[in-house]
Amino acid sequence: xxxxxxxxxxxxxxxxxxxxxxxxxxxxxxxxxxxxxxxxxxxxxxxxxxxxxxxxxxxxxxxxxxxxxxxxxxxxxxxxxxxxxxxxxxxxxxxxxxxxxxxxxxxxxxxxxxxxxxxxxxxxxxxxxxxxxxxxxxxxxxxxxxxxxxxxxxxxxxxxxxxxxxxxxxxxxxxxxxxxxxxxxxxxxxxxxxxxxxxxxxxxxxxxxxxxxxxxxxxxxxxxxxxxxxxxxxxxxxxxxxxxxxxxxxxxxxxxxxxxxxxxxxxxxxxxxxxxxxxxxxxxxxxxxxxxxxxxxxxxxxxxxxxxxxxxxxxxxxxxxxxxxxxxxxxxx
Numbered sequence: 001x002x003x004x005x006x007x008x009x010x011x012x013x014x015x016x017x018x019x020x021x022x023x024x025x026x027x028x029x030x031x032x033x034x035x036x037x038x039x040x041x042x043x044x045x046x047x048x049x050x051x052x053x054x055x056x057x058x059x060x061x062x063x064x065x066x067x068x069x070x071x072x073x074x075x076x077x078x079x080x081x082x083x084x085x086x087x088x089x090x091x092x093x094x095x096x097x098x099x100x101x102x103x104x105x106x107x108x109x110x111x112x113x114x115x116x117x118x119x120x121x122x123x124x125x126x127x128x129x130x131x132x133x134x135x136x137x138x139x140x141x142x143x144x145x146x147x148x149x150x151x152x153x154x155x156x157x158x159x160x161x162x163x164x165x166x167x168x169x170x171x172x173x174x175x176x177x178x179x180x181x182x183x184x185x186x187x188x189x190x191x192x193x194x195x196x197x198x199x200x201x202x203x204x205x206x207x208x209x210x211x212x213x214x215x216x217x218x219x220x221x222x223x224x225x226x227x228x229x230x231x232x233x234x235x236x237x238x239x240x241x242x243x244x245x246x247x248x249x250x251x252x253x254x255x256x257x258x259x260x261x262x263x264x265x266x267x268x269x270x271x272x273x274x275x276x277x278x279x280x281x282x283x284x285x286x287x288x289x290x291x292x293x294x295x296x297x298x299x300x301x302x303x304x305x306x307x308x309x310x311x312x313x314x315x316x317x318x319x320x321x322x323x324x325x326x327x328x329x330x331x332x333x
Contacts, residue, residue: 030058031071031093035078038089051092051129059093068105072097076112088125090116095129099139110147114154120167120175123151127178128171140181148182157212165219166243219244232258242267256280 030040034056037044053060062071072094079090094116098109117123127148130139152160164175178184218238222245225231231249234240235258242250242259249255256275260268268275275281 027058037085069108072108091126092129113147121170124170124173145182149184
């Protein structure tokens with residue numbers, strides 16, 4: 001598929017750059033290749049290479065040419081539409097834009113932070129890229145502190161509790177680091193997840209805060225729990241997820257079966273090989289049938305609310321895979 005046949009978001013398609021192979025291609029195509037798999041080359045490699053300025057020449061050319069805001073929008077659109085095979089190139093490109101000399105480019109990049117960094121792991125990776133690009137110099141200015149604070153405060157208490165207990169640290173950063181460096185203050189009581197009972201024990205708490213308390217208590221109990229049935233009860237009652245369960249407990253088939261009841265399709269596909277090898281899922285078993293019925297019911301619900309097929313595909317996280325296959329045709333041209 002010719003890239004010219006796709007809707008153009010960048011108005012710089014006629015600008016040429018030399019890629020790593022020495023060939024002249026448009027800057028827009030080179031940028032899309034980089035955002036998709038981390039290289040401006042037309043050849044995709046399964047081996048993930050380290051990202052750096054030298055591997056993103058088109059990105060730098062477009063930003064230096066005064067197209068920074070358009071680049072940020074292309075990064076955002078590429079990520080949200082599931083075009084990328086790998087997530088890190090988009091985060092690296094956003095980090096580059098977020099510290100460019102152009103004020104509008106920096107502001108646009110930090111506004112897009114919430115859209116691209118949907119998980120703590122992605123947020124930690126973004127911050128680490130900024131640190132590497134700054135080469136040890138100060139990076140925690142007011143704009144970054146506000147962006148990180150908004151990332152936490154934009155989530156409701158329960159969503160935030162689930163998020164931070166699933167991924168506590170990554171890429172050398174933790175939530176404690178980001179909260180300390182961003183000088184964050186919670187938007188409301190339900191968004192305080194550490195020391196909340198001590199800090200608010202004497203106050204009359206709302207129903208939302210009580211739900212967060214109960215959830216965090218269940219997460220802590222799951223860490224210390226030695227009784228399998230009690231752990232299964234906690235998983236089913238509070239919808240705990242795999243990342244919140246100790247490795248030793250994941251050796252149990254019954255624990256996995258409890259996790260499967262609320263497991264998202266993308267996570268199920270990721271662990272499908274192990275689940276089958278360990279005979280947690282067996283062909284034509286009742287557990288497989290129950291999970292399939294849940295999938296069918298979910299699909300019917302999506303149809304009822306008048307979402308078309310492509311958005312149904314997105315709910316089971318296959319749209320990104322399908323788009324990647326389609327895009328591979330023009331990326332190779």
